[in-house]
Amino acid sequence: MPGFLTKQEQLARAKTLQPNLRVAPYPLEPGEAYMNASQRQYFKNILLNWKHVIQNKLYLDAEPDLANNYNQLVMRINKILLNILTREYGFCANCECGIDLHRLEAWPIADLCLTCQKQQERKQKHN
Numbered sequence: 001m002p003g004f005l006t007k008q009e010q011l012a013r014a015k016t017l018q019p020n021l022r023v024a025p026y027p028l029e030p031g032e033a034y035m036n037a038s039q040r041q042y043f044k045n046i047l048l049n050w051k052h053v054i055q056n057k058l059y060l061d062a063e064p065d066l067a068n069n070y071n072q073l074v075m076r077i078n079k080i081l082l083n084i085l086t087r088e089y090g091f092c093a094n095c096e097c098g099i100d101l102h103r104l105e106a107w108p109i110a111d112l113c114l115t116c117q118k119q120q121e122r123k124q125k126h127n
């Protein structure tokens with residue numbers, strides 16, 4: 001699973017509550033269309049559950065230094081949930097290809113494919 005994430009994303013993930021610890025991988029059927037209704041539903045459930053867990057943490061017992069992280073994460077998840085409604089979810093914000101489902105399972109708020117994410121991180125290193 002970690003192979004589907006860049007180092008930065010693995011780090012970010014380690015700092016948050018895990019999105020999908022108890023969720024089974026998506027049962028992909030051969031020839032299934034990318035981001036069809038059942039895939040959108042699957043990721044919507046993951047995101048809603050994750051948001052719920054974070055919000056509970058945030059309002060009940062977050063350490064002050066984590067509260068800001070959690071709050072930002074909740075806002076990001078809300079934005080991504082809107083992308084599911086507008087059917088933009090799962091498509092790379094840079095090259096528009098469909099992002100690998102295993103990558104989304106590991107990090108459901110990824111908005112770039114692995115190739116574009118790595119490129120961006122390389123650029124950031126040089127700046």
Ligand SMILES: [Zn+2]
Nearest residue numbers: 092095113116
């Ligand atoms: Zn891309």
